Amino acid sequence: MSKLRKKYTKAEKLEIVKLSLSDDVQVTDLAERFGVVANTIYNWRSRYYKEHGIASGGQGVKKLSEEEQQIADLKKQLREAHLERDILKKAISIFSKSDGKFTGS
Structure with a gap:
C-alpha cells in the first residue's frame, strides 16, 4: 500500500x-x-x-551590484580589444612581409 x-x-x-x-x-x-x-x-x-x-552557497550565477556589473563589462570589452589588437598586429606583420616575387621596377 x-x-x-x-x-x-x-x-x-x-x-x-x-x-x-x-x-x-x-x-x-x-x-x-x-x-x-x-x-x-x-x-x-x-x-x-x-x-x-x-545567492546560494557558491553555486549558480553570482548577483552583482550595478557598479560590479559595469566593471565586469568593461573588463570583458578590454579583453576583446586586446585580442583584436593582437590579431591585427599579426595580420599586419604577415601582409607587410615581402616575398621577393613582386618588386618595384
Missing part, C-alpha cells in the same frame, strides 16, 4: 528551510524528522533563495 504524503503549508516549509540553514543541523536528519526526502528540502531552499534574492 502506498504511503500518504503530507502537504506542508508555506509557513511549515519556511520553518524547515530556516532550520536547514543552521550549521549544526543536517538536511538528512531534518528530512527524516519531517518525513520528506532530502531533495525536497533542497528544492524548498532553492525557492526560498530565489524569492528572497539570496
Whole structure:
C-alpha cells in the first residue's frame, strides 16, 4: 500500500528551510524528522533563495551590484580589444612581409 504524503503549508516549509540553514543541523536528519526526502528540502531552499534574492552557497550565477556589473563589462570589452589588437598586429606583420616575387621596377 502506498504511503500518504503530507502537504506542508508555506509557513511549515519556511520553518524547515530556516532550520536547514543552521550549521549544526543536517538536511538528512531534518528530512527524516519531517518525513520528506532530502531533495525536497533542497528544492524548498532553492525557492526560498530565489524569492528572497539570496545567492546560494557558491553555486549558480553570482548577483552583482550595478557598479560590479559595469566593471565586469568593461573588463570583458578590454579583453576583446586586446585580442583584436593582437590579431591585427599579426595580420599586419604577415601582409607587410615581402616575398621577393613582386618588386618595384
